[in-house]
Amino acid sequence: MATTKLGFIVQRPGYKSENPKLAITHAIASQSVEVYLNEGDVVTADIAFIGDGVLNCKKDQKAMDLYKLTSTETHIKMSLLLDLNVLVCKEDLDRFGLTENDIVIDAEEFGAEVTVKVVPFTDITKMMEEVNHLLFF
Amino acid sequence: MATTKLGFIVQRPGYKSENPKLAITHAIASQSVEVYLNEGDVVTADIAFIGDGVLNCKKDQKAMDLYKLTSTETHIKMSLLLDLNVLVCKEDLDRFGLTENDIVIDAEEFGAEVTVKVVPFTDITKMMEEVNHLLFF
Amino acid sequence: MGKLTIGCFASLVGSMSLDFAVKLAGTAMEKGHKVDLWVSGNGTMLSIKGQRAFKDYSFLEGPLKELMAKGLNVTACEACAEARGYHKENTMEGFKRHSMDWYLASTFDADRVLHIGGE
Amino acid sequence: MGKLTIGCFASLVGSMSLDFAVKLAGTAMEKGHKVDLWVSGNGTMLSIKGQRAFKDYSFLEGPLKELMAKGLNVTACEACAEARGYHKENTMEGFKRHSMDWYLASTFDADRVLHIGGE
Amino acid sequence: MKLAAFVSDYRLNVDTLDRLNPEKLCIILVQNGVYHATTKEKGSPSSLLQKTADFYVLIDDLQTRGLGNADVADNVKVISYSDIVDLIFNEYDKTAWL
């Protein structure tokens, strides 16, 4: 019985490249990893949005209406529904003049119980220290 | 009998994206465009390297030896062989501390008669004014 | 009314440059302009038939077929497509494949050229 | 000796990140390490069989086959491949296709993970 | 030259716009370029908006990113795809995608 912890760090805004969405979909895949592992072994995935990456978290993204494409907002909500730990850097939100009111915080409409956590960068550093491997997007 | 002039402007270094090479291969395609046009009608393509794009022009690129990939240097020589007008911004070479000795200037080994022209940016501006359409890479 | 030639080198998935190109092409045609669309490099992915309509990815086969029916002239770079494993038999009906000179020829009588290259 | 898991999301043509990933994998294996290679997004292009060996483009089918013969474990994201028109029948022999959890499972007992994502 | 320049990224990796000096210039913000119209970092708008040019931003690409008219700087006009077609055909003779 062992746990491997991964930290997914999203540093860039969405829609210019597939990377921010792939970060979320890969992190979500931690929920089905058991089929490859021995009983009790797990892989966990925390997601942190830092730098320009926090722009992915803006709410009311109309990608589906305008381009028939699932929004990054919806992807973030899916990760909450699956109980992932999602961190957003407070200093970067501040830098862009964004508050918790401007970003995706919960996915209550899907029944998600966890919420996005707006945290100081020191908490993200701590997560980076604690995980076994880092994946930067 | 008419002529349409195109200006291909390469602003980025090579090998990170296919764009600088595609600029050259598309410009070279001006030499075979007549099959689609009426007799006497032509399309010309000038190529200008500006900004970080001048780094494409460094000589002695070992891409074939190391990665089995045609170098951007070879592509530039092909464009000289086909008599294209290739301009390199002097101010940008100066900025990087590069001289004519550091870059591809001719393709004499293939029998090319034209050479790369190191010119001040004002000459590139003039080319941009004179062409019918610009294509930035 | 004029002619617009659009060239796009970006991948179908990720950058949304092809989404932009197809929407712009459709809008220009609605306004009575003639449009040629050239895709090269990773943009040749646009030419494949039977694109899977995952909602997570751009899916432009539908809108593209509508525009082709209305006269959109769309061509992929043959060498770029082959290098990516996209062969003639996987190409959407009506989507042409030529060498790069097709794009340059299209600019010959174009009133405007929008080359979407940067990345 | 350890285990290295490499993930790469970049296209076969253009960025040279896959060239880097394959060369690094080969070098690590020569030094006695075990290597898993995961390709996702545009990187799934690496999985296609019958890659045309144009010298203008990266051509990694050859080196990859050699490494697979020596034990390289290489897998493409199935959904990413399908979205790009790369189907099972076009996949190089020995190149596996799985969902993204394969990559995460590979990291479970990896000593080092190099995730090549940025662009 | 009358140039319509498209800016499609927020962190531009080219400085071409600083060199060009066309008779008439507009900058059309599309894709992640729309952040130049909306984002203030530490209270300062994007330095791009200080250039001498007419500025436009595409509404579809604003809304895709959760942004709207209220977020846009005063000197940037919000436009549609239809407006882009008219601009490039009627008011400019060349385009540049940077």
Added chain:
Amino acid sequence: MKLAAFVSDYRLNVDTLDRLNPEKLCIILVQNGVYHATTKEKGSPSSLLQKTADFYVLIDDLQTRGLGNADVADNVKVISYSDIVDLIFNEYDKTAWL
């Protein structure tokens, strides 16, 4: 944390390196990141080289671009693929590709 950070581009569009403060840091310059090791703009070396870190540059990627040992700044060590494998297995515990 002992972090081996790969820099693969010349014009970095992220500022992540400015935020990280690991116990031990190296920066491995690969692909177009090699220009940080070789390029002086107006005589000044890349600001990246001023960070507190050990610097390495991949010889294959230098030579691919027409560059070589003689072009490399004094505080950057020229290394091979084999050296990269040894660095990440023996001296660092995590990697970051920026």
